[in-house]
Amino acid sequence: MRITRYAAALAAGGVLLTGCSSNAGEQADQAADNTQAVETDASFEAGTTMAELNEAGTITIGTKFDQPGFGLLNPDGVPEGFDASIATLIAGKLGIAPEDITWVETVSANRESAITEGRVDMVVATYTINDARKELIDFAGPYYEAGQDIMVAKGNPLAIEGPDDLAGKNVCSVEGSTPAENIRTSYPEATLTLFDVYSKCADALTNGQVDAVTTDNVILTGLVAGNPTGFELVGNPFTEEPYGIGIAKGDDAFRTFINDTLEDSFEDGSWADAWDATAGAISGTEAPEPPTVDRY
Amino acid sequence: MQFFIDNFPLLRDAFLTTLSLSLLAGLLALVLGTVLAAMRVSPVLPLRGLATFYVETFRNTPLTVVFFFIIFGLPQIDFVVGFFPGAVLAVGLYTAAFVAEALRSGINAVGPGQAEAARAIGLTFGQSLREVVLPQAFRTVVPPLGNVWIAMVKNTSIAAGFATTELAATLPRLANANAGELTLILLAVVVGYMLITVPSAYGIHRLERRVAILR
Numbered sequence: 001m002r003i004t005r006y007a008a009a010l011a012a013g014g015v016l017l018t019g020c021s022s023n024a025g026e027q028a029d030q031a032a033d034n035t036q037a038v039e040t041d042a043s044f045e046a047g048t049t050m051a052e053l054n055e056a057g058t059i060t061i062g063t064k065f066d067q068p069g070f071g072l073l074n075p076d077g078v079p080e081g082f083d084a085s086i087a088t089l090i091a092g093k094l095g096i097a098p099e100d101i102t103w104v105e106t107v108s109a110n111r112e113s114a115i116t117e118g119r120v121d122m123v124v125a126t127y128t129i130n131d132a133r134k135e136l137i138d139f140a141g142p143y144y145e146a147g148q149d150i151m152v153a154k155g156n157p158l159a160i161e162g163p164d165d166l167a168g169k170n171v172c173s174v175e176g177s178t179p180a181e182n183i184r185t186s187y188p189e190a191t192l193t194l195f196d197v198y199s200k201c202a203d204a205l206t207n208g209q210v211d212a213v214t215t216d217n218v219i220l221t222g223l224v225a226g227n228p229t230g231f232e233l234v235g236n237p238f239t240e241e242p243y244g245i246g247i248a249k250g251d252d253a254f255r256t257f258i259n260d261t262l263e264d265s266f267e268d269g270s271w272a273d274a275w276d277a278t279a280g281a282i283s284g285t286e287a288p289e290p291p292t293v294d295r296y
Numbered sequence: 297m298q299f300f301i302d303n304f305p306l307l308r309d310a311f312l313t314t315l316s317l318s319l320l321a322g323l324l325a326l327v328l329g330t331v332l333a334a335m336r337v338s339p340v341l342p343l344r345g346l347a348t349f350y351v352e353t354f355r356n357t358p359l360t361v362v363f364f365f366i367i368f369g370l371p372q373i374d375f376v377v378g379f380f381p382g383a384v385l386a387v388g389l390y391t392a393a394f395v396a397e398a399l400r401s402g403i404n405a406v407g408p409g410q411a412e413a414a415r416a417i418g419l420t421f422g423q424s425l426r427e428v429v430l431p432q433a434f435r436t437v438v439p440p441l442g443n444v445w446i447a448m449v450k451n452t453s454i455a456a457g458f459a460t461t462e463l464a465a466t467l468p469r470l471a472n473a474n475a476g477e478l479t480l481i482l483l484a485v486v487v488g489y490m491l492i493t494v495p496s497a498y499g500i501h502r503l504e505r506r507v508a509i510l511r
Contacts, residue, residue, distance in 0.1 A: 109468040113478060136476055175456070176468030193379065194465065196457040200368070204459070207371035209379075 049247075049254040053121060054095045061087045062106035062120035062246075066197070068222030069279035070126050079103050083243075085274035086143055086265075087124040090245070093261045109176050112136045115246050122258070123246035126216065128178050129294070138251065139244030140258035143271070145291045147237025148179045149217035151224060153205060154232050160212055162236045166190035172201035172210040179215040182239060198223060206230055216241050221283040242291060259293045266290035299477050300484065306466055311488045314462040317383055318449045318492060324388030325448065329395025333433075334425055336400050347396065354393035359454050362386045367458045383455040391448045398440040402433035435507040442500030446493050463488045 044051040053059050063083045064071040070081040078084075088098050106114050106125050114120045115137045126146070129139045150171075152160050160166065167189035173180040175194040183190055193210050195201055201213040202223050213220065217237050224231045245262075247254055265271040272287035280287055300307075335347035354362065363386045370377060377385060406429050414424035453464035463485050470481045 109471045112476075132473070172459075175461070175465050176470075176472035178472075180469075181473065193459045194461060194469075195459055196468070200457070200459075203368045207368060207376070209367075209371060209376065 045253070048257075049121070049251055050094055050257050057096060058100045058102060059091050059094065059096050059122075060102040060104055060120045061091070062104045062111065062114050062123040062125055063087060064107065064125045065103075065105040067126060067219065068225065069218060069282040070222075071124075080278065082144070082275060082278040083124045083126065085278055086245075086262075086271075087122070089265055089270060089274065090122070090124075090258055090261050093257075108174070111246060115248055118248070121247070125246075126218065126243055127246050128216075128241045129244040130178070133246070134296075136249060137246045138249050138255050139246060139294075140255045141244035141262055141293060142242035142291045143245065143262050144218075144243040145288070146216040146218050146241040146243060148182060148214060148239040148241065149220055149237045150234040151205070151213040151220040151231050152211070152234060153208075154230055156232060156234070158211055160234060162234065163187050163190075163214075163238050166212060166214075169211040170209075172204055172213045173215055174198055174201070177215060178241070179239075183214060202227065202231070218279060218283075221279075221285075225282050242294070244294075256295070259295055263293055299474060299480050303466075303470060303484075306470070307463075307484055307488065310461055310463045310466045311491070313380075313460065314449070314452055314488065315492060317380070317387065317452045317455060317460065317462060320384045321387035321391060321452065322445060322448060324384065325391035325395050325444075328388065328392035329399060330430070332392060332396035333399035333403060334430075336396065337403055337425075339421060351393045351396050354390050355397070357390075359386065359390050359451055360457070362390050363454055363458050379459040383452070383458060383460045386458075387448060387452055387455070391444060391451070394444045394447075395441065398437045398444055399433060401440070402435075402437035403429055405436050406432045432509065435509050438500060438504040438507060442497065442504070445500070446496060449492050449496070450489065 044054055063079050063081075065073040065079055067081060067083070071079045071083040072081050074080050084103075088101065091098070091101050104114065104120050106120065106123050111123050111125060111127060112133060115123055127133075127139075128146075129142060133139070148163075150160055150163070150166070152158065158165075158169065160169065163183075163186070166183070166187055168191075170191045170193055171183060172193045172195065173183065175196060180192060180194060183192055193201075193204065195204070198213070198215060198219060201210065204210045205213050206227075213223070217233065217235075220233055224233050245258055247258070262271070265274075271290055275287035279285075332347045332350060335343040336351070338344060363383070366377060366382045366386045366389075367379065370382075410428055410432065411424055414428040419427065452462060455462050456465035456467075467481060467485055470484075471478060474481065
């Protein structure tokens with residue numbers, strides 16, 4: 001009885017071994033077809049983040065889970081949107097398949113700490129590049145240039161055309177966000193109402209409790225798309241919010257790699273494809289001109 | 297230190313907002329809670345039913361839902377309350393249910409002989425409640441009311457999500473602007489709450505010893 005079992009185990013092992021060798025052969029064939037993968041493989045110097053991630057075969061990426069068009073969790077528990085597509089594209093260049101990516105939700109207030117504490121390998125989360133943040137982390141990109149805009153009730157009853165018209169008006173944003181800080185410092189005559197998420201701002205605008213909602217135009221576009229009969233976008237962006245990819249401070253090799261990957265995607269059209277499939281599909285806009293990568 | 301100096305006005309205003317929100321909501325809860333407790337022990341069935349319905353509704357609803365209803369639900373029926381009054385209303389109405397229950401336990405602890413004696417000398421229900429039962433009931437429920445108060449002070453932090461810039465609302469703002477100082481930010485906010493709750497706990501303890509009935 002026991003002998004038969006050993007024999008069966010041996011046989012199974014043998015099958016496995018042969019299976020392995022034939023798989024290896026197939027992989028070698030595929031690698032030969034896909035020259036790009038081999039090249040990327042070869043260029044990872046030992047000790048770099050790219051080599052580590054490539055060897056581990058997995059990557060942890062922080063993004064937003066509640067941002068239509070950029071990072072919105074689908075029913076399968078995978079975020080979808082422009083941020084998620086860009087992140088998947090970079091992971092692909094590291095030899096990591098989309099199903100091997102571990103997604104982590106990073107909200108506006110915890111993005112830096114997620115990176116500095118090493119909980120994520122990179123953050124792609126409508127993350128505006130600025131100097132205060134650069135003191136803690138490094139940014140690759142930008143991969144998109146957003147701008148702060150204003151959303152008003154349909155028909156714009158108060159005739160708000162730009163930030164200067166907000167004086168004396170009640171304008172809504174989210175506590176702890178760059179747009180809120182910008183209104184506070186540059187347009188102090190506006191009354192700020194601050195919630196914790198933008199969906200509440202939209203509710204307050206519907207109820208007439210606030211006169212306008214302000215934040216990055218891409219976020220407002222998602223809100224307008226959700227209620228096109230109730231809201232409209234003023235369409236006059238008054239700041240520049242370059243979205244970058246946050247990585248650990250001082251990891252210049254990884255930053256250069258991401259910047260190269262982004263520039264390649266600008267050129268080969270995969271960037272525009274990602275836009276058309278995500279944010280572009282929601283807002284009905286063409287892919288804009290790709291921004292210029294800032295290699296500081 | 298520089299961090300505290302730079303952000304002192306914001307933290308001070310937020311602290312004062314939390315304090316005034318707590319005091320106003322606490323006052324509302326105490327008054328409404330007392331009325332509700334009286335209704336729950338009253339001989340009039342509809343009053344008892346109404347008070348029971350109120351207490352069970354608010355005690356079994358998350359505070360966030362109460363906030364949502366008052367801030368976003370009432371405007372739908374054209375009843376718009378400001379954000380700060382709305383927060384006072386939400387926290388006060390919610391806490392009143394807990395005050396009523398604490399007080400009812402105190403009323404039940406007053407010996408039935410007291411109420412019977414009050415009735416025997418000709419006091420009405422209202423009079424016996426006001427003059428005999430409630431004064432004794434309040435004395436026995438100082439510790440549970442103290443618990444309700446401290447829980448309520450911390451519950452005011454829900455207002456952060458509903459456009460009231462109180463202490464908890466400064467967390468995301470300061471964290472976004474000074475991501476390197478996260479520990480200091482947390483410390484500042486925690487100290488802010490403790491400035492209210494720790495003296496409260498001490499005061500409740502003093503009050504308890506002072507008004508305790510020796511049986």
